[in-house]
Amino acid sequence: MQVQQTMRAFCYFAGQLQLHHMTEYDFSRIEKYWQQRWAEQKTYQTSIDPDKPKYYVLDMFPYPSGAGLHVGHPLGYIASDIVARYKKLKGFNVLHPMGYDAFGLPAEQYAIQTGQHPAVTTKNNIDRYREQLDKIGLGYDWDREIKTCDPDYYRWTQWIFIQLFNSWYNHETDKAEPIENLIRHFETEGFHDDHHPIITGNIEHSVASFTAAEWKSFSEKKQQEILLNFRLAYISEAYVNWCPALGTVLANDEVKDGVSERGGYPVERKLMKQWSLRITAYAERLLNDLNTIDWSDSIKEAQRNWIGKSEGSSLTFAVENAASAIEVFTTRPDTIFGVTFITLAPEHELIEQLTTAQYKKQVDDYVHYAKNRSERERQADVKKITGQFTGAYAIHPFSGKKIPVWIGEYVLAGYGTGAVMGVPGHDSRDHAFAKHFGLDIVEVVEAPDDHNIQEASYDAKEGKLINSGFLNGLDVKAALKKTIEAIEQKGIGEGKTNYRLRDAVFGRQRYWGEPIPVYYKEGIPYALPENELPLLLPEVDKYLPTEDGEPPLARAHNWKYQGQYDYEHTTMPGWAGSSWYFLRYMDPKNKTHFASKEAIEYWQQVDLYLGGSEHATGHLLYVRFWTKFLYDLGHIPVNEPAKKLVNQGMIQGRTEQIFMLNLNFKEFENNAGGRLDRFPCFNQKTNLWENVKLKEEKEGELSFISGDLTDDPDFINFITANSLRPNTSPIYVNIKNISYDSNITNYGVLDIDTFINNSEFDVGTREWYKTARFITKNGFRYGHSRQFYTIDSNYQEKDFEINGIIERKETVDFKKIETVNQSFLTKSLLNDKISKSKKNVVNPDDIINQYGADTLRLYEMFLGPLEQSKPWSTQGIEGTFRFLKKLWRLFYNQNGEWMLVDEAPTPAELKVLHKTIKKVQEDIENLSFNTSVSAFMVCVNELGDLKCSKKSVLSDLLILLSPFAPHICEELWSKAGNKESITRANFPVFNENYLVESHFSYPISINGKVRTNIEMDLSLDSKEVESRVMADETVQKWLEGKQPKKVIHVKGRIVNVVV
RNA sequence: GCUCGGGUGGUGGAACUGGUAGACACGCAGGACUUAAAAUCCUGUGGCCUCAACAGCCGUGCGGGUUCGAUUCCCGCCUCGAGCACCA
Missing domain, CATH: 3.90.740.10 (Valyl/Leucyl/Isoleucyl-tRNA synthetase, editing domain)
Incomplete structure (x- = not known):
C-alpha cells in the first residue's frame, strides 16, 4: 500500500518532468548539450578550401584580466559571431579565431605583489575567459587559439623584430629594404647628408657624410654604429616617457594627460638609451592608405591627428x-x-x-x-x-x-x-x-x-x-x-x-614580455641568428629591477649568448604580439614560418575587424605599420591588416554610491577626530531639519545619507550650517545590494541588511557599518536595527527609549521616536564605466544561468546600434526571453506536442518569411543587429497570428535566426529531423515575388498633413488616383469647396493635395 | 580652442534615397486564466482638449530657411559624449 502510493507519486512526478521537458523551452539543457556537441564534432573547425570564397572575421585580442569578462565584453564577440555564422550560411569559408594578448603589465604587477609567476596567473585568467566565452556559444575555431606568451608564438614576434633590425627605409623606392642594400650603397656611393624633405625628429640628421672609401676603412664597430642610424629597429639615446612607479618607459600612446594609461602614475621625460621602431618612416603611407580602408571615421580621424602631418x-x-x-x-x-x-x-x-x-x-x-x-x-x-x-x-x-x-x-x-x-x-x-x-x-x-x-x-x-x-x-x-x-x-x-608622429619606444624595463632577440658585442647590438629562436624568457628570482636599476632580466643567472655576450635586458611592449597576430591565425601551428605561403595567399587579410575604439592610436597604428613592413619585404601580399573595421560601443554600467556625513575640516580639527555625536533628523511637524543627539549614544558615529538628500537643498543648507558635509569620496555599493523602483530614476534602493553584512568588507568595517546611522528624510535606522525611526509627530519633551537606549534631542527637547516605512536610496551614476572597483560588474554567466546564452546574445544585440555606447540594464531582457519562448511555441504546443506539418505554405506565410529574409539579410550586412532582432520578433508574432506550423517556413526561419540564437535553432532544427548541424545549412534565398502587392493604402495628405488613407490599386495611374482622391469625403471637407493647386502622387508612397 | 559623433514617448530604441514619426521591446494601466502566485494570453499606452467617440491642436534640442512635403537637406544657436590639444 505504502509502496504503491510512493510509486504512483513517483510516476506522477516523472510524468510531470517529462511534460516539462517537452513543453518548456529548457535553455540550460539545450545549450549545454549543443555546446558539448559542437566541441566534440569540431563544428567550427576551418581549413583552407579553394573552392569557396573566404571571409575572415576577427575580434580584437582580449587581454585576460583577473576580473573575467563582464557583460560589456561579449558585445563585439556576439556581433562578430553573428557575421561569421551568417557568412558561412551564405557559402563563405569563414575564419573566425580567438586568442589572448597574454603578456603585459597587470599580470606582472600582480606577480610582484604575490610572488606568483605571471605565467601561472595568466593561465588561470585565460582558462576563466575561455569558460565564459564557451558559455556564450561563440563559434570560434579553438584549434587556432594563440597566446602571445607562448614561445611558439613569440619566436615569430622575435623573428619579425629581427627583420626590422635588418632593414632600413629607402625613401627613394619608398619602402623597407634589407640593410644589405644600404651597405652595398655605402660601399659604392658612400653617404651624403644632403636633402631631407621630411622632419620627423628622425636621426638620419646626425649622421655625417662619408665616401665609399671611408666606409670601407671604418672599423666594424663604427660601421655598425652608423647602420644603427638606419635600421627600422634601432637603439638610441632619446628622451622617453619614464614612469618611475611602473619602473619602465612607455610609448606616447600609453601616456594620457601626463600619467600612465594603466594605473595613472606620473610620467617624466628622461634621456635614456632605448630600442625604438622607426614608424615615422611610414608616416606618409599610414596617412594616405587610410583612404583605402573602410574604417570608422573616428578611428581614421584619431590616426590622422596622431600622425599630425x-x-x-x-x-x-x-x-x-x-x-x-x-x-x-x-x-x-x-x-x-x-x-x-x-x-x-x-x-x-x-x-x-x-x-x-x-x-x-x-x-x-x-x-x-x-x-x-x-x-x-x-x-x-x-x-x-x-x-x-x-x-x-x-x-x-x-x-x-x-x-x-x-x-x-x-x-x-x-x-x-x-x-x-x-x-x-x-x-x-x-x-x-x-x-x-x-x-x-x-x-x-x-x-x-x-x-x-x-x-x-x-x-x-x-x-x-x-x-x-x-x-x-x-x-x-x-x-x-x-x-x-x-x-x-x-x-x-x-x-x-x-609629422607629429614619433618613433615608437620598443623596450620595456619589465619581465613579462617577449625578450628582445639581441646580444651585445663590444657594446654593439647584434641580432640573434634566426635559427636560435625563440629566445626564451628566463626564470628570475624576483620580478623587480636589480639593485643597480637594471631590468628584471638582468637577474637571470648565466643568461648570456654563447655563454659570454650579454643579452638585451629589456623586453618588448604589450603591443608587439598584437601587431601581427591576425597573420598567425591563418596557420597557427606552423613550425617553420609565421604562416605558410598558402595560408597567407588564401586568407589575405581581415575582412571585418571588430573591437573597441580605445586602440585607435596604439594597436591599430602599429599593426598597420608591421603589415606594411612585412608587405615591403614580400612576406605578405597585403598592405593593410583589415579591410573593414568597426568599433563596438562601450557598454556602460550604472554605479551606486552612498555618502558618509563628515565634519568640515575645521570642525574636524576642533572636534578631536571628528566624532559625529549629533546627526540631522527631519521633524515632520515643523518641516525642519533638526540636530539630534542621543542621550546615551551606544551606537557608532558614522552616518550615511540617503541619495535623495544629497540633492535636497534644505538638507544641504542645514548640514552646512552645522559644519557638516557629505564626504566627497563616495562609497561604491555593489549593485547586487540594490533594487530599482521604476518610479525613482537616478536612485537605487539599498538593501541595508545585505549591504552591512557583505563579505567584501573586512570584519572591522562590517562592525562599524552595523552601528552606522542611515539617514533618510523620513527617519533613520541603525544598520543592525531593522527599523527606521523618526521624531514623533506628537512629541513631548521627555525621554524616550528605543532598544533600551534613552535618547533625547540635544538642545532642549526630549522627543519620542516612532517607526516609519522608508527606503534608503543610493545615488546612481548612469553612464559609468563597468569595473571591479566600482562594484558594478555584471557577469554574463549570471545572465546565462537565468535566461540562457541565446537570450543574452539576442538581448545584447537588441540594446541598440552596435557602434553606440549604451548603459547596461537588464530591464528589457524579459522581452527577448519571451520572444524565444514564443518561437518555441511555434514548434511545440501547450501540451508539448510537435506541431510542424509538411504542408505547402500560404501566400501570407511566405510573405512574412520573405519580408524577414530580406530585412535580416540587409541588416546583417549593415551590422544593424538591433533591427534584425526586432524583425525576428515581428516575424514570430505574425506567424503566431497566422497559426503557422509549416515545416518549410519555420525551417527557413530557424536558419535565419541561427546566427543570433544558435542553440535553440540547432535544437529545433534537429528535432525537425535534420541530421546535420544547422551551421551547414544554406541561407534562404529571398524571392521578391512573395512581397508583391496589388493594393496599397495611400496616406492622403492635405498640405503635407496626413488626413486620411485610401486603399487603391497600385496599377492606377496618377490621373485615376487623383480623381479617386478628389472624390473622397475627407478630402472634400478639407478643400472647403476650393480647387486644389496641385496633386502630387508618389507611386506606392503618398498622395499630397496642395490647397 | 579644434575635430568627429549624438539630442526622437516614462525607458532602450525604429523610420529606405525627403514621403503615414514613435516599428520592436521594456515599463505602466486594465482585463482573462488561477484557490493563489508564477507563466501565458488579450486590450490600451507621445502630449493637450473631450465623459467618451469622432474630429481637432501640438509634437523628433532651440530659432530660421529650402520644399507640395523635413527626424532626414541648408544656415545660426544650445547641449551631451568622444578624440586631439601650446604641434608653429
Whole structure:
C-alpha cells in the first residue's frame, strides 16, 4: 500500500518532468548539450578550401584580466559571431579565431605583489575567459587559439623584430629594404647628408657624410654604429616617457594627460638609451592608405591627428654677431613679414651660444626652471605664459630688421626644429606671448573690419597680404607659394613636411614580455641568428629591477649568448604580439614560418575587424605599420591588416554610491577626530531639519545619507550650517545590494541588511557599518536595527527609549521616536564605466544561468546600434526571453506536442518569411543587429497570428535566426529531423515575388498633413488616383469647396493635395 | 580652442534615397486564466482638449530657411559624449 502510493507519486512526478521537458523551452539543457556537441564534432573547425570564397572575421585580442569578462565584453564577440555564422550560411569559408594578448603589465604587477609567476596567473585568467566565452556559444575555431606568451608564438614576434633590425627605409623606392642594400650603397656611393624633405625628429640628421672609401676603412664597430642610424629597429639615446612607479618607459600612446594609461602614475621625460621602431618612416603611407580602408571615421580621424602631418617650410634666420643661425619650421611662411620675434624651446641647443652676457643669469635661471618642470606641470597650466629674452637679435631675411630672440616654454623641443618664428598677428599662441611681454603685433593678412589685431590674432588662412613687401596684394594661397619660392631661391630654407608622429619606444624595463632577440658585442647590438629562436624568457628570482636599476632580466643567472655576450635586458611592449597576430591565425601551428605561403595567399587579410575604439592610436597604428613592413619585404601580399573595421560601443554600467556625513575640516580639527555625536533628523511637524543627539549614544558615529538628500537643498543648507558635509569620496555599493523602483530614476534602493553584512568588507568595517546611522528624510535606522525611526509627530519633551537606549534631542527637547516605512536610496551614476572597483560588474554567466546564452546574445544585440555606447540594464531582457519562448511555441504546443506539418505554405506565410529574409539579410550586412532582432520578433508574432506550423517556413526561419540564437535553432532544427548541424545549412534565398502587392493604402495628405488613407490599386495611374482622391469625403471637407493647386502622387508612397 | 559623433514617448530604441514619426521591446494601466502566485494570453499606452467617440491642436534640442512635403537637406544657436590639444 505504502509502496504503491510512493510509486504512483513517483510516476506522477516523472510524468510531470517529462511534460516539462517537452513543453518548456529548457535553455540550460539545450545549450549545454549543443555546446558539448559542437566541441566534440569540431563544428567550427576551418581549413583552407579553394573552392569557396573566404571571409575572415576577427575580434580584437582580449587581454585576460583577473576580473573575467563582464557583460560589456561579449558585445563585439556576439556581433562578430553573428557575421561569421551568417557568412558561412551564405557559402563563405569563414575564419573566425580567438586568442589572448597574454603578456603585459597587470599580470606582472600582480606577480610582484604575490610572488606568483605571471605565467601561472595568466593561465588561470585565460582558462576563466575561455569558460565564459564557451558559455556564450561563440563559434570560434579553438584549434587556432594563440597566446602571445607562448614561445611558439613569440619566436615569430622575435623573428619579425629581427627583420626590422635588418632593414632600413629607402625613401627613394619608398619602402623597407634589407640593410644589405644600404651597405652595398655605402660601399659604392658612400653617404651624403644632403636633402631631407621630411622632419620627423628622425636621426638620419646626425649622421655625417662619408665616401665609399671611408666606409670601407671604418672599423666594424663604427660601421655598425652608423647602420644603427638606419635600421627600422634601432637603439638610441632619446628622451622617453619614464614612469618611475611602473619602473619602465612607455610609448606616447600609453601616456594620457601626463600619467600612465594603466594605473595613472606620473610620467617624466628622461634621456635614456632605448630600442625604438622607426614608424615615422611610414608616416606618409599610414596617412594616405587610410583612404583605402573602410574604417570608422573616428578611428581614421584619431590616426590622422596622431600622425599630425603639416606642410610648410623651413626657414633659417641669421643671428646678429653670431656664427650660428636659427632654423624654424612654419606652416605660414606667407606671414613672414609679420615676424616680430623668435622663440626657442628651453632645450634648444643654441641658447647658450646666443645668450648675451647681460642676460646670461636670467636665461640660466629660466632654462633651469623650465627644464625642471614635469610634462604634467607644463600640460596642467598651458595658459601660464613664461619666457625670457636672450639679448640676441636675428635678422629678418627679407626686411633686414632686427628681431629679438626669446625662449619660451610654449615651444616644444621635440616638434619641428624646436624654434618658431613669432607672428603674433596671425597665431594665437604667438599673440598671447607678444602681449604678455609687450612685443610688437603687426597685421600682414588683412583681417575683417571688426577684428582688432591688437586684441586677438587673425588665424584664418584667407585674406589679402598687406605690410608684406613683395607679397602685398596676394591672397594667402598665392603668398604661401611665392614665399617658399623666395626662400628656396635665397637658399635659406625649403618646403617641408612635418609629422607629429614619433618613433615608437620598443623596450620595456619589465619581465613579462617577449625578450628582445639581441646580444651585445663590444657594446654593439647584434641580432640573434634566426635559427636560435625563440629566445626564451628566463626564470628570475624576483620580478623587480636589480639593485643597480637594471631590468628584471638582468637577474637571470648565466643568461648570456654563447655563454659570454650579454643579452638585451629589456623586453618588448604589450603591443608587439598584437601587431601581427591576425597573420598567425591563418596557420597557427606552423613550425617553420609565421604562416605558410598558402595560408597567407588564401586568407589575405581581415575582412571585418571588430573591437573597441580605445586602440585607435596604439594597436591599430602599429599593426598597420608591421603589415606594411612585412608587405615591403614580400612576406605578405597585403598592405593593410583589415579591410573593414568597426568599433563596438562601450557598454556602460550604472554605479551606486552612498555618502558618509563628515565634519568640515575645521570642525574636524576642533572636534578631536571628528566624532559625529549629533546627526540631522527631519521633524515632520515643523518641516525642519533638526540636530539630534542621543542621550546615551551606544551606537557608532558614522552616518550615511540617503541619495535623495544629497540633492535636497534644505538638507544641504542645514548640514552646512552645522559644519557638516557629505564626504566627497563616495562609497561604491555593489549593485547586487540594490533594487530599482521604476518610479525613482537616478536612485537605487539599498538593501541595508545585505549591504552591512557583505563579505567584501573586512570584519572591522562590517562592525562599524552595523552601528552606522542611515539617514533618510523620513527617519533613520541603525544598520543592525531593522527599523527606521523618526521624531514623533506628537512629541513631548521627555525621554524616550528605543532598544533600551534613552535618547533625547540635544538642545532642549526630549522627543519620542516612532517607526516609519522608508527606503534608503543610493545615488546612481548612469553612464559609468563597468569595473571591479566600482562594484558594478555584471557577469554574463549570471545572465546565462537565468535566461540562457541565446537570450543574452539576442538581448545584447537588441540594446541598440552596435557602434553606440549604451548603459547596461537588464530591464528589457524579459522581452527577448519571451520572444524565444514564443518561437518555441511555434514548434511545440501547450501540451508539448510537435506541431510542424509538411504542408505547402500560404501566400501570407511566405510573405512574412520573405519580408524577414530580406530585412535580416540587409541588416546583417549593415551590422544593424538591433533591427534584425526586432524583425525576428515581428516575424514570430505574425506567424503566431497566422497559426503557422509549416515545416518549410519555420525551417527557413530557424536558419535565419541561427546566427543570433544558435542553440535553440540547432535544437529545433534537429528535432525537425535534420541530421546535420544547422551551421551547414544554406541561407534562404529571398524571392521578391512573395512581397508583391496589388493594393496599397495611400496616406492622403492635405498640405503635407496626413488626413486620411485610401486603399487603391497600385496599377492606377496618377490621373485615376487623383480623381479617386478628389472624390473622397475627407478630402472634400478639407478643400472647403476650393480647387486644389496641385496633386502630387508618389507611386506606392503618398498622395499630397496642395490647397 | 579644434575635430568627429549624438539630442526622437516614462525607458532602450525604429523610420529606405525627403514621403503615414514613435516599428520592436521594456515599463505602466486594465482585463482573462488561477484557490493563489508564477507563466501565458488579450486590450490600451507621445502630449493637450473631450465623459467618451469622432474630429481637432501640438509634437523628433532651440530659432530660421529650402520644399507640395523635413527626424532626414541648408544656415545660426544650445547641449551631451568622444578624440586631439601650446604641434608653429
